[in-house]
Amino acid sequence: MKVSDLLGRKGARVSTIHPEKSLRSAMGVMIDEKIGALPVVCKDGGLVGIITERDIFRFLYHDIDAFGKKVVADIMTQELIVGIPEDDIEYIAEVMTKNRFRHVPIVEKEYLKGILSIGDIVKARTEDTKATNRYLMEYISGGPSLGIF
Ligand code: AMP
Numbered sequence: 001m002k003v004s005d006l007l008g009r010k011g012a013r014v015s016t017i018h019p020e021k022s023l024r025s026a027m028g029v030m031i032d033e034k035i036g037a038l039p040v041v042c043k044d045g046g047l048v049g050i051i052t053e054r055d056i057f058r059f060l061y062h063d064i065d066a067f068g069k070k071v072v073a074d075i076m077t078q079e080l081i082v083g084i085p086e087d088d089i090e091y092i093a094e095v096m097t098k099n100r101f102r103h104v105p106i107v108e109k110e111y112l113k114g115i116l117s118i119g120d121i122v123k124a125r126t127e128d129t130k131a132t133n134r135y136l137m138e139y140i141s142g143g144p145s146l147g148i149f
Helices: 003-010 023-033 053-069 089-099 118-141
Strands: 037-041 047-052 103-108 111-117
Touching (some): 003 089, 023 037, 023 053, 037 111, 047 103
Antiparallel strands (some): 037 047, 103 111
């Protein structure tokens, strides 16, 4: 399956944050939206980094007293590894495993198109496996299954 197919299923909306926003507001967006990462995007739409719950967790452990003074740009990861809509999701899964992170922003001509999490990949794989199982059951039984899975 291609990244573009998966983004199509997820819908076009992607939550982002501006680099000068406070860490507290980044946390608030992640909590409200029940997500673990935010691509960091400037006013002109340029993608400049990513901040995840792990970055905030690490920061709090080392310097909890400075929490109120820091902004997203202070702790975000700037050296991004990104995907493109034409990538295969298995390639994205490999990138996540190899680099030990759980999020990959998807870009087209330097602009953010979406973000995939490890959860999106697992969900897509599970749905694919279900569809294959159904097809095989129909094939074995010689007709359409009655949905008993
Ligand atoms: P995560 O497992 O996604 O919460 O991220 C773990 C660490 O990797 C954090 O420091 C993130 O800022 C960083 N990170 C997450 N995704 C990416 C990415 N696509 N490219 C570079 N760094 C990333």
